[in-house]
Amino acid sequence: MTTFDLRTLRIRSGDQAREQVEIELEPLLLGGQAYEPRPNPVPAELSVTRASSGTVMELALEVTLEGPCFRCLTGAELPVSLTLREYQATKPESDDEQTEYLADDRLDLSAWTHDAIALALPDKILCRPDCAGLCPVCGKDLNDEPHEHTEEISDPRWAALEALRESD
Secondary structure, eight states: OOEEEGGGTOOOTTOEEEEEEEEOOOOEEETTEEEEEESSSEEEEEEEEEOSSEEEEEEEEEEEEEEEOTTTOSEEEEEEEEEEEEEEESSOOSGGGSOTTEETTEEEHHHHHHHHHHHHOOSSOOSSTTOOOBOTTTOOBTTTSOOOOOSOOOOGGGHHHHHHHHHO
């Protein structure tokens, strides 16, 4: 878990500080599969701006997730570029004026980045946009061996009804 202590910045109202940070990330679990962030730790730029009413924290990073394709299970890479912003009021009056990633002036960069990556993901992580997936009959990769099965496979549970239909 990577955290950043905002007290080390020693900035006053109206000042801004920029820091290069490296964020350790856990693999992202999605659909029962683990997607590894690369590089890990992820290099990022943290910018902290103090205002009279609170603190604005911005984080910019680029990371690639590596894991199985949702359709064919081969390796897939998904580049993710993020520019994030959080606000913490000096005297918060509502949940909108505070961030869940800041506690005792320690900013939890790992949790913030993990949540942002999860929100930025597409519905399916694919090895390529036109991935054909696996054959539902034999399980072969349709990207490598496009084919169709011509024989009709009947479900034995319907055999009695099939016999009735054929007797007419």
